[in-house]
Amino acid sequence: MKTWVCLLRGINVGGKNKLPMADLKKIMGQLGAQDVGTYIQSGNAVFTGIVSKGAFQDALEAGIDAAMGFRPRVMLIGGEEMLAACAAFPFPEARSDPKTGHIWFCEDTPVAPDLDLLTNLARDDERFRLDGRLFYLHAPDGIGRSKLAERIERALGVATTARNLNTVDTLCEMVTHRAG
Numbered sequence: 567m568k569t570w571v572c573l574l575r576g577i578n579v580g581g582k583n584k585l586p587m588a589d590l591k592k593i594m595g596q597l598g599a600q601d602v603g604t605y606i607q608s609g610n611a612v613f614t615g616i617v618s619k620g621a622f623q624d625a626l627e628a629g630i631d632a633a634m635g636f637r638p639r640v641m642l643i644g645g646e647e648m649l650a651a652c653a654a655f656p657f658p659e660a661r662s663d664p665k666t667g668h669i670w671f672c673e674d675t676p677v678a679p680d681l682d683l684l685t686n687l688a689r690d691d692e693r694f695r696l697d698g699r700l701f702y703l704h705a706p707d708g709i710g711r712s713k714l715a716e717r718i719e720r721a722l723g724v725a726t727t728a729r730n731l732n733t734v735d736t737l738c739e740m741v742t743h744r745a746g
Contacts, residue, residue: 574609
């Protein structure tokens with residue numbers, strides 16, 4: 567059975583789109599997900615199961631809409647892909663302060679990303695790299711004040727969702743636990 571990481575975008579933010587993790591686990595279970603575990607309230611889950619990626623994403627979005635009245639974007643990533651994304655993080659100095667390192671997971675590979683725009687927006691201490699469907703950022707001062715961070719999705723031209731290294735590391739531990 568394959569291990570999957572499920573990332574939801576735009577839930578439990580600022581009192582909007584409330585989705586208790588117990589409800590998320592229940593909906594996922596109804597769709598065939600097994601051994602579902604969640605991490606924090608921002609829509610991170612790891613599970614095992616034999617599912618079709620696109621069909622599961624669509625069904626989960628529809629299931630949440632039916633149960634909760636809103637439709638978040640759902641991104642499903644294979645467990646091995648998540649482990650590889652974490653291992654490939656190109657800025658080792660972020661490991662000493664994992665909240666400064668981020669990975670944007672892209673729905674599709676950007677075709678014509680505007681990396682010049684991002685280079686011009688980057689602060690002197692910010693570094694980034696686009697690698698296929700992954701966008702890596704090290705922002706030592708955080709992404710809250712980063713002009714680069716707020717423009718990434720627009721510059722890449724594809725839908726994304728981002729997680730900091732603390733979250734990615736925890737999700738990788740959850741994947742490894744299920745694979746072991």
